[in-house]
């Protein structure tokens with residue numbers, strides 16, 4: 001299963017149970033990286049991804065994690081520490097991929113405080129505090145990848161809060177890179193374009209999908225695998241001097 005010599009490394013991928021996170025988890029495992037993946041509401045899907053990796057000669061564990069509940073993060077970090085010890089006989093891990101996220105299509109005029117808070121909690125506040133609390137468990141020289149969105153850069157009606165939070169996450173990437181540089185932890189952003197997953201209710205009817213494809217230089221929607229392959233390739237010393245950067249994986253959307 002291993003395609004590179006990453007055998008002793010471990011990655012934690014949030015939202016690794018389906019969509020883009022699943023592809024990141026599977027492709028990291030193919031490179032010999034041990035995977036700790038999380039699901040939120042669907043344990044079966046989380047465990048299925050871990051089983052697939054374990055069956056194919058890799059090593060993975062699935063844990064429940066809800067990015068909107070900061071009060072549970074200390075317990076989660078404790079669980080991560082226990083799993084690292086039990087399964088890998090390590091106290092640290094190497095790569096954190098902050099992938100879990102949600103969207104809700106709502107025009108600004110219809111955006112309630114509840115919707116706003118939910119989007120902030122999962123997509124920004126949760127990422128901030130999870131990273132803050134997990135960094136003590138990360139090995140020096142490790143790497144963090146924050147999954148943003150093309151919508152951080154270009155505006156469409158209905159995603160004002162979501163897109164703005166992804167822009168904020170890109171800013172946060174640079175701040176984490178600055179404050180943890182002394183530990184040689186690199187922090188980068190990967191920004192998917194329009195990717196064909198169930199995210200935010202999916203990509204809609206055929207006409208809408210064709211419209212997105214026509215705005216994309218490569219002429220199609222992205223697949224989870226497009227992002228998974230790129231992110232997994234970054235989890236390596238091959239990108240050892242890439243820091244505080246944003247890489248868009250969108251096939252040339254809106255150029």
Ligand SMILES: NC(=O)c1ccc[n+]([C@@H]2O[C@H](COP(=O)([O-])OP(=O)(O)OC[C@H]3O[C@@H](n4cnc5c(N)ncnc54)[C@H](OP(=O)(O)O)[C@@H]3O)[C@@H](O)[C@H]2O)c1
Pocket residue numbers: 014015016017018019020021038039040041042043045065066067068098099100101102122147148149150191192193194195196197198199200
């Ligand atoms: N798809 C796109 O077009 C696109 C484009 C740009 C950026 N992105 C970004 O890419 C990332 C992954 O998107 P995706 O398309 O793979 O989404 P997805 O198919 O909807 O999968 C979302 C994943 O996140 C988990 N999750 C949902 N709510 C959570 C919460 N409150 N706490 C922790 N985990 C939670 C889900 O777990 P459960 O199923 O167990 O709840 C699932 O594993 C997101 O950050 C998204 O913003 C996506």
